[in-house]
Amino acid sequence: MSTIATLTDVAKAANVSKMTVSRVINHPEQVTDELKALVFKAMKELDYQPNFAAKALAANTTRIIKLIILEKVDTVEPYYATLLMGVAQALNEHQYALQVVTQKNADIGDCDGYIITGARRDDFDWLNQLNRPTILFGENRHNYDYVDSDNKYGTFLATSAAINDGYDQIIFFGIELKESFEYSRERGYMDTMQKDGRNPQIVRFGNHSSEAQNYVENHWHEFKPNTCFVCSSDRLAIGVERGIQHMHGNIPDEFGIIGFDGVFLDQIADPKLTTVKQPVMTMGSKVAALLLQKINLALPMSEDHDPDRNNRVEVMFSPELIRRQTTRNYHRS
Amino acid sequence: MSTIATLTDVAKAANVSKMTVSRVINHPEQVTDELKALVFKAMKELDYQPNFAAKALAANTTRIIKLIILEKVDTVEPYYATLLMGVAQALNEHQYALQVVTQKNADIGDCDGYIITGARRDDFDWLNQLNRPTILFGENRHNYDYVDSDNKYGTFLATSAAINDGYDQIIFFGIELKESFEYSRERGYMDTMQKDGRNPQIVRFGNHSSEAQNYVENHWHEFKPNTCFVCSSDRLAIGVERGIQHMHGNIPDEFGIIGFDGVFLDQIADPKLTTVKQPVMTMGSKVAALLLQKINLALPMSEDHDPDRNNRVEVMFSPELIRRQTTRNYHRS
DNA sequence: TTGTAGGCGTTATCAT
């Protein structure tokens, strides 16, 4: 029999009813250990794989999660690709299907929950219409549950490193966006600077390497040797790197650069960027896991509501400073 | 009723049986135009969306397609991300779910078909075990159906451009891989060179920018000004660009560079790469479409077998030469 | 603790 084993097949093999098998899977505590053992054995022998579609149908559920990538189309950035892999992995483990979708076609077809990434201020009106459990990827001030990296801590790491490495002037190149993640990154920089009795200095750009590059070249006279540029993205950092190279500045001795993200771009740069690396893949798995958890809690059957279920879920992952070639690896003592 | 409309709801609204509605969807030719009109109207009014899971269950089908990305884990390259978007889009339109999977967990859970990308010679033993319709992304000599860009034509475009732009020496930087796509690219270069009475010259590397860069620097004396480097990937092209820059060669007047792929990297480079761009997203949609077609043909009901269904399906997309900053845009007359 | 009956939404089959 090369056909795929069903609940019924397992039940027969184990000499029990379908329901017992179903219970072994969904409510194992209700079944005696003896029977459980028998059922497990049968499942293993038949290589039983639950039927995704039947499960969905019976539970009045789709077992589909939509990942909505807001933002311009050209955002096929490595960052999102990595995130996607993380999400896909976690979802697969729990027999959920992933649909990657853009805002336009997000409405067609039902689903059990949404993962949203790249949400900006303007998007929240639209987001509020979604009537399914939702988790955002990226911190926000609209009370949505989210997963993000600890942006403030990230720039704390970067700024501290710049200080430790002995750079005199430390400038922050930020992204010209009134978004929460950017505020946090700037805050991390500013606090760290002030704690060390230094004057913060922030410049902002659209997130394009050319803008940062032009700025560096046009304001070259303002940067004395021994300056470090702490950037809010690897894109900006690459621009800075190019600007310095075009002006024949020395990296990392005269000028340091620290990026943010640590996905692909940092390695493409030459010299390779010292950067604040986010564990993007892990974060992807986490959003997915949280969403599934939320979906299951929303199900009527779960009586054992988490008491603080009303609270917002905010998960922050600690980024990590990766030292490469755009900072001196020299610590002041 | 904010509940989701089902076939039955539509049937009631249109005063017909469920089956008629089902037929309107799946076998419209069997239904009279009058009834069809009624049913369509009802479907629109109720905003009917077919239930994915029920369809799957009834058809003894999973409606799941697995996209298997063979190759090292760090291959979260923009290239694959773009491909993925294309696949996802086409699949969503047909109510199929996409599972992104690596070789390891490819075996868990059933599916209706596979899309394979990054298959190398060694992988084919494993591929042969897959007992579901399969389409490869990437040309191959193992008789698998595939979609790819026309690699040979791509390097023909690149080489012709280099010739037209008046470069004296034209060298091919290939990828050290005994794979079909690489053979085709080299063939396109060689044929075009020979047709113009020139001597082809090929060097090969692992697909890393640093290898190409080192080579350029170490063999710098061999490259007279007015040389163009035709590369088998944008990665290699970036390495060449860096090598030339480190040796203070002038781009594009003394040295031209043409990359291959046209996904992300070409735009990140500075100066931006002239490159052979593949329509990756479109190609992704096409693989998906082909696979769905193949799956439906495999279904017993389709009696009207395409007569040459036994033939292998090979779809080649024409790449396009994008002229940017690493070639002179100067045509010899 | 375990088993039985019925239904989730769709489609194929057979009947009309």
Next chain:
DNA sequence: ATGATAACGCCTACAA
């Protein structure tokens, strides 16, 4: 050309 029925695999509700 259209409709009634059964079945896909699983789960909830109820019965034993």
